[in-house]
Amino acid sequence: xxxxxxxxxxxxxGSRGIGAAIVRHFTAxxxxxxxxxxxxxDAAAAVAAETGATAVKADSANRDExxxxxxxxxxxxxxxINAGVGIMGDPLTIDPDVVDRLIDINVRAVYFAGVEAGxxxxxxxxxxxxxxxxxxxxxxxxxxxxxxxKSAVQGIGRGLxxxxxxxxxxxxxxxxxxxxxxxxxxxGPMAKMMHSGMAIKRHATADEVASLxxxxxxxxxxxxxxxxxxxxxxVGI
Ligand code: NDP
Numbered sequence: 001x002x003x004x005x006x007x008x009x010x011x012x013x014g015s016r017g018i019g020a021a022i023v024r025h026f027t028a029x030x031x032x033x034x035x036x037x038x039x040x041x042d043a044a045a046a047v048a049a050e051t052g053a054t055a056v057k058a059d060s061a062n063r064d065e066x067x068x069x070x071x072x073x074x075x076x077x078x079x080x081i082n083a084g085v086g087i088m089g090d091p092l093t094i095d096p097d098v099v100d101r102l103i104d105i106n107v108r109a110v111y112f113a114g115v116e117a118g119x120x121x122x123x124x125x126x127x128x129x130x131x132x133x134x135x136x137x138x139x140x141x142x143x144x145x146x147x148x149x150k151s152a153v154q155g156i157g158r159g160l161x162x163x164x165x166x167x168x169x170x171x172x173x174x175x176x177x178x179x180x181x182x183x184x185x186x187x188g189p190m191a192k193m194m195h196s197g198m199a200i201k202r203h204a205t206a207d208e209v210a211s212l213x214x215x216x217x218x219x220x221x222x223x224x225x226x227x228x229x230x231x232x233x234x235v236g237i
Pocket of ligand 1 (some may be wrong): 131
Protein backbone atom coordinates (compact mmCIF):
# COMPACT_ATOMS: atom_id res chain seq x y z
CA UNK A 1 0.00 0.00 0.00
CA UNK A 2 2.82 2.38 0.77
CA UNK A 3 4.88 2.04 -2.39
CA UNK A 4 4.44 5.14 -4.53
CA UNK A 5 7.59 4.66 -6.63
CA UNK A 6 7.33 6.41 -9.96
CA UNK A 7 4.17 8.28 -8.94
CA UNK A 8 3.95 12.00 -9.59
CA UNK A 9 2.41 13.87 -6.65
CA UNK A 10 1.55 17.53 -6.13
CA UNK A 11 0.74 18.90 -2.67
CA UNK A 12 -0.68 22.42 -2.47
CA UNK A 13 0.59 24.05 0.72
CA GLY A 14 3.48 21.75 1.60
CA SER A 15 5.74 24.10 3.52
CA ARG A 16 4.30 23.55 7.00
CA GLY A 17 1.91 21.51 9.12
CA ILE A 18 -0.27 18.80 7.57
CA GLY A 19 1.00 19.52 4.04
CA ALA A 20 4.65 19.13 5.04
CA ALA A 21 3.81 15.79 6.69
CA ILE A 22 2.07 14.65 3.49
CA VAL A 23 5.18 15.63 1.46
CA ARG A 24 7.39 13.66 3.88
CA HIS A 25 5.18 10.54 3.72
CA PHE A 26 4.96 10.52 -0.09
CA THR A 27 8.69 11.10 -0.61
CA ALA A 28 9.49 8.36 1.94
CA UNK A 29 7.20 6.08 -0.10
CA UNK A 30 9.20 6.74 -3.28
CA UNK A 31 7.00 9.32 -5.00
CA UNK A 32 8.24 12.27 -7.06
CA UNK A 33 6.71 15.20 -5.17
CA UNK A 34 6.21 18.84 -6.05
CA UNK A 35 4.64 21.16 -3.47
CA UNK A 36 3.50 24.76 -3.41
CA UNK A 37 4.06 27.42 -0.79
CA UNK A 38 3.37 31.12 -0.52
CA UNK A 39 4.31 32.95 2.67
CA UNK A 40 6.96 30.61 4.13
CA UNK A 41 9.95 30.38 1.75
CA ASP A 42 12.40 29.30 4.46
CA ALA A 43 10.15 26.51 5.70
CA ALA A 44 9.55 25.43 2.09
CA ALA A 45 13.30 25.33 1.37
CA ALA A 46 13.85 23.24 4.51
CA VAL A 47 11.16 20.69 3.54
CA ALA A 48 12.58 20.51 0.00
CA ALA A 49 16.13 19.98 1.28
CA GLU A 50 15.00 17.32 3.76
CA THR A 51 12.80 15.33 1.38
CA GLY A 52 14.13 15.95 -2.13
CA ALA A 53 10.71 17.32 -3.15
CA THR A 54 10.48 20.34 -5.43
CA ALA A 55 9.09 23.55 -3.92
CA VAL A 56 7.16 25.92 -6.18
CA LYS A 57 6.02 29.39 -5.11
CA ALA A 58 2.34 29.73 -5.99
CA ASP A 59 -0.18 31.78 -4.06
CA SER A 60 -3.47 29.86 -3.93
CA ALA A 61 -5.27 33.23 -3.75
CA ASN A 62 -3.94 34.07 -7.22
CA ARG A 63 -5.98 32.01 -9.69
CA ASP A 64 -3.69 32.38 -12.71
CA GLU A 65 -0.53 31.66 -10.70
CA UNK A 66 -2.17 28.62 -9.13
CA UNK A 67 -3.46 27.13 -12.38
CA UNK A 68 -0.10 27.74 -14.08
CA UNK A 69 1.72 25.95 -11.24
CA UNK A 70 -0.57 22.91 -11.48
CA UNK A 71 -0.33 22.84 -15.29
CA UNK A 72 3.47 23.05 -15.10
CA UNK A 73 3.69 19.76 -13.19
CA UNK A 74 2.52 17.87 -16.27
CA UNK A 75 0.81 14.48 -15.94
CA UNK A 76 -0.02 13.91 -12.30
CA UNK A 77 -0.99 10.72 -10.50
CA UNK A 78 -2.01 12.34 -7.22
CA UNK A 79 -3.08 15.86 -6.24
CA UNK A 80 -3.50 16.84 -2.59
CA ILE A 81 -5.20 20.20 -2.10
CA ASN A 82 -4.18 21.10 1.44
CA ALA A 83 -3.40 24.85 1.45
CA GLY A 84 -5.85 26.64 3.68
CA VAL A 85 -6.27 29.40 6.21
CA GLY A 86 -8.11 29.08 9.52
CA ILE A 87 -9.57 32.43 10.37
CA MET A 88 -12.01 32.46 13.29
CA GLY A 89 -13.97 35.44 14.56
CA ASP A 90 -17.31 37.02 15.37
CA PRO A 91 -19.18 37.31 12.05
CA LEU A 92 -20.52 40.71 13.19
CA THR A 93 -17.06 42.23 13.39
CA ILE A 94 -14.71 40.16 11.23
CA ASP A 95 -13.07 42.13 8.39
CA PRO A 96 -14.89 41.32 5.11
CA ASP A 97 -11.60 41.41 3.19
CA VAL A 98 -10.30 38.65 5.46
CA VAL A 99 -13.40 36.58 4.68
CA ASP A 100 -12.94 37.18 0.93
CA ARG A 101 -9.33 36.01 1.14
CA LEU A 102 -10.40 32.92 3.06
CA ILE A 103 -12.90 32.13 0.30
CA ASP A 104 -10.20 32.65 -2.35
CA ILE A 105 -7.79 30.20 -0.69
CA ASN A 106 -10.14 27.66 0.91
CA VAL A 107 -12.78 27.48 -1.85
CA ARG A 108 -11.92 29.09 -5.20
CA ALA A 109 -8.40 27.64 -5.23
CA VAL A 110 -9.72 24.17 -4.39
CA TYR A 111 -12.10 24.33 -7.36
CA PHE A 112 -9.57 25.64 -9.90
CA ALA A 113 -6.72 23.42 -8.71
CA GLY A 114 -9.00 20.37 -8.73
CA VAL A 115 -10.18 21.08 -12.26
CA GLU A 116 -6.65 21.71 -13.55
CA ALA A 117 -5.39 18.58 -11.80
CA GLY A 118 -8.11 16.60 -13.56
CA UNK A 119 -6.99 18.09 -16.88
CA UNK A 120 -3.38 17.03 -16.25
CA UNK A 121 -4.06 13.71 -14.56
CA UNK A 122 -3.50 10.14 -15.75
CA UNK A 123 -6.49 7.82 -15.63
CA UNK A 124 -6.94 6.18 -12.21
CA UNK A 125 -5.47 9.23 -10.50
CA UNK A 126 -6.34 10.59 -7.09
CA UNK A 127 -7.51 14.02 -5.90
CA UNK A 128 -7.60 14.49 -2.13
CA UNK A 129 -8.90 17.70 -0.59
CA UNK A 130 -8.16 18.60 3.02
CA UNK A 131 -11.47 19.83 4.44
CA UNK A 132 -12.42 19.91 8.11
CA UNK A 133 -15.03 18.60 10.51
CA UNK A 134 -16.22 22.23 10.38
CA UNK A 135 -17.72 21.27 7.01
CA UNK A 136 -20.20 19.04 8.84
CA UNK A 137 -20.87 20.91 12.04
CA UNK A 138 -20.11 24.07 14.03
CA UNK A 139 -18.45 22.71 17.17
CA UNK A 140 -16.93 26.04 18.26
CA UNK A 141 -18.03 29.70 18.06
CA UNK A 142 -16.50 32.05 15.50
CA UNK A 143 -16.29 29.50 12.72
CA UNK A 144 -19.00 30.65 10.32
CA UNK A 145 -16.73 31.69 7.44
CA UNK A 146 -14.29 28.80 7.93
CA UNK A 147 -17.16 26.30 8.20
CA UNK A 148 -18.76 27.72 5.04
CA UNK A 149 -15.50 27.15 3.17
CA LYS A 150 -15.14 23.59 4.40
CA SER A 151 -18.77 22.76 3.55
CA ALA A 152 -18.15 24.14 0.05
CA VAL A 153 -15.23 21.79 -0.60
CA GLN A 154 -17.50 18.82 0.13
CA GLY A 155 -19.55 19.87 -2.91
CA ILE A 156 -16.42 20.30 -5.02
CA GLY A 157 -15.23 16.84 -4.01
CA ARG A 158 -18.53 15.15 -4.84
CA GLY A 159 -18.88 17.02 -8.15
CA LEU A 160 -15.38 16.25 -9.37
CA UNK A 161 -15.76 12.62 -8.26
CA UNK A 162 -18.80 12.38 -10.54
CA UNK A 163 -17.18 14.29 -13.41
CA UNK A 164 -13.86 12.38 -13.39
CA UNK A 165 -15.19 8.97 -12.33
CA UNK A 166 -15.33 7.54 -15.85
CA UNK A 167 -11.53 7.88 -15.96
CA UNK A 168 -11.09 5.94 -12.71
CA UNK A 169 -10.03 9.12 -10.89
CA UNK A 170 -11.20 9.22 -7.28
CA UNK A 171 -11.88 12.46 -5.40
CA UNK A 172 -12.28 12.51 -1.62
CA UNK A 173 -12.31 15.07 1.19
CA UNK A 174 -10.32 14.33 4.37
CA UNK A 175 -11.88 16.08 7.35
CA UNK A 176 -9.57 16.44 10.34
CA UNK A 177 -10.57 17.60 13.79
CA UNK A 178 -7.93 19.41 15.83
CA UNK A 179 -4.42 18.75 14.46
CA UNK A 180 -1.27 20.03 16.14
CA UNK A 181 0.13 22.61 13.67
CA UNK A 182 0.87 26.34 13.58
CA UNK A 183 -2.81 26.86 12.73
CA UNK A 184 -4.06 25.06 15.84
CA UNK A 185 -1.30 24.27 18.35
CA UNK A 186 -1.97 21.47 20.86
CA UNK A 187 -0.96 23.88 23.64
CA GLY A 188 -3.03 26.80 22.30
CA PRO A 189 -5.75 28.68 24.19
CA MET A 190 -8.61 26.73 22.49
CA ALA A 191 -7.10 23.29 23.08
CA LYS A 192 -8.80 22.38 26.37
CA MET A 193 -12.20 23.44 25.08
CA MET A 194 -11.68 21.42 21.87
CA HIS A 195 -10.58 18.30 23.78
CA SER A 196 -13.60 18.45 26.08
CA GLY A 197 -15.91 17.35 23.24
CA MET A 198 -13.67 14.57 21.94
CA ALA A 199 -13.73 10.84 22.69
CA ILE A 200 -9.92 10.77 22.34
CA LYS A 201 -8.93 13.96 24.12
CA ARG A 202 -5.90 15.18 22.22
CA HIS A 203 -4.94 16.85 18.96
CA ALA A 204 -4.14 14.50 16.10
CA THR A 205 -0.65 14.65 14.66
CA ALA A 206 -0.04 15.78 11.09
CA ASP A 207 1.48 12.31 10.50
CA GLU A 208 -1.83 10.65 11.40
CA VAL A 209 -3.63 12.76 8.79
CA ALA A 210 -0.91 12.06 6.21
CA SER A 211 -1.35 8.30 6.76
CA LEU A 212 -5.03 8.57 5.83
CA UNK A 213 -4.14 10.60 2.74
CA UNK A 214 -1.67 7.94 1.59
CA UNK A 215 -4.29 5.23 2.06
CA UNK A 216 -6.78 7.15 -0.10
CA UNK A 217 -4.05 7.64 -2.71
CA UNK A 218 -3.22 3.93 -2.81
CA UNK A 219 -4.61 1.33 -5.26
CA UNK A 220 -6.43 -0.25 -2.29
CA UNK A 221 -8.78 2.76 -2.19
CA UNK A 222 -9.83 2.61 -5.86
CA UNK A 223 -13.55 2.32 -5.04
CA UNK A 224 -13.64 5.10 -2.43
CA UNK A 225 -14.81 8.26 -4.17
CA UNK A 226 -17.06 11.24 -3.52
CA UNK A 227 -16.71 10.69 0.22
CA UNK A 228 -15.73 12.67 3.28
CA UNK A 229 -13.29 10.85 5.57
CA UNK A 230 -13.34 12.16 9.11
CA UNK A 231 -10.27 11.88 11.35
CA UNK A 232 -11.16 13.76 14.53
CA UNK A 233 -10.84 11.63 17.65
CA UNK A 234 -14.62 11.58 17.96
CA VAL A 235 -15.60 15.24 18.13
CA GLY A 236 -19.29 15.47 19.00
CA ILE A 237 -20.17 11.78 18.48
P1 NDP B 1 -0.76 25.56 8.74
O1 NDP B 1 -1.16 26.97 8.95
O2 NDP B 1 0.13 24.90 9.72
O3 NDP B 1 -0.16 25.38 7.26
C1 NDP B 1 -0.88 25.88 6.17
C2 NDP B 1 -0.20 25.49 4.87
O4 NDP B 1 -1.00 26.04 3.80
C3 NDP B 1 1.19 26.09 4.76
O5 NDP B 1 2.05 25.21 4.10
C4 NDP B 1 0.94 27.35 3.95
O6 NDP B 1 2.06 27.73 3.16
C5 NDP B 1 -0.16 26.89 3.02
N1 NDP B 1 -0.91 28.05 2.52
C6 NDP B 1 -1.73 28.88 3.22
N2 NDP B 1 -2.16 29.87 2.43
C7 NDP B 1 -1.60 29.66 1.20
C8 NDP B 1 -1.66 30.34 -0.03
N3 NDP B 1 -2.36 31.48 -0.19
N4 NDP B 1 -0.98 29.83 -1.08
C9 NDP B 1 -0.25 28.70 -0.95
N5 NDP B 1 -0.14 28.02 0.21
C10 NDP B 1 -0.80 28.51 1.26
O7 NDP B 1 -2.14 24.77 8.65
P2 NDP B 1 -2.50 23.22 8.81
O8 NDP B 1 -1.38 22.37 8.36
O9 NDP B 1 -3.07 23.03 10.15
O10 NDP B 1 -3.74 23.13 7.79
C11 NDP B 1 -3.66 22.50 6.54
C12 NDP B 1 -5.08 22.23 6.06
O11 NDP B 1 -5.75 21.43 7.04
C13 NDP B 1 -5.93 23.49 5.88
O12 NDP B 1 -6.75 23.33 4.75
C14 NDP B 1 -6.77 23.51 7.14
O13 NDP B 1 -7.96 24.21 6.97
C15 NDP B 1 -6.99 22.03 7.38
N6 NDP B 1 -7.34 21.68 8.75
C16 NDP B 1 -6.50 21.93 9.80
C17 NDP B 1 -6.87 21.59 11.09
C18 NDP B 1 -6.03 21.84 12.29
O14 NDP B 1 -6.54 21.67 13.42
N7 NDP B 1 -4.75 22.18 12.14
C19 NDP B 1 -8.18 20.97 11.35
C20 NDP B 1 -8.97 20.74 10.17
C21 NDP B 1 -8.56 21.08 8.92
P3 NDP B 1 2.83 29.14 3.37
O15 NDP B 1 3.00 29.34 4.84
O16 NDP B 1 4.09 28.95 2.61
O17 NDP B 1 1.92 30.19 2.75
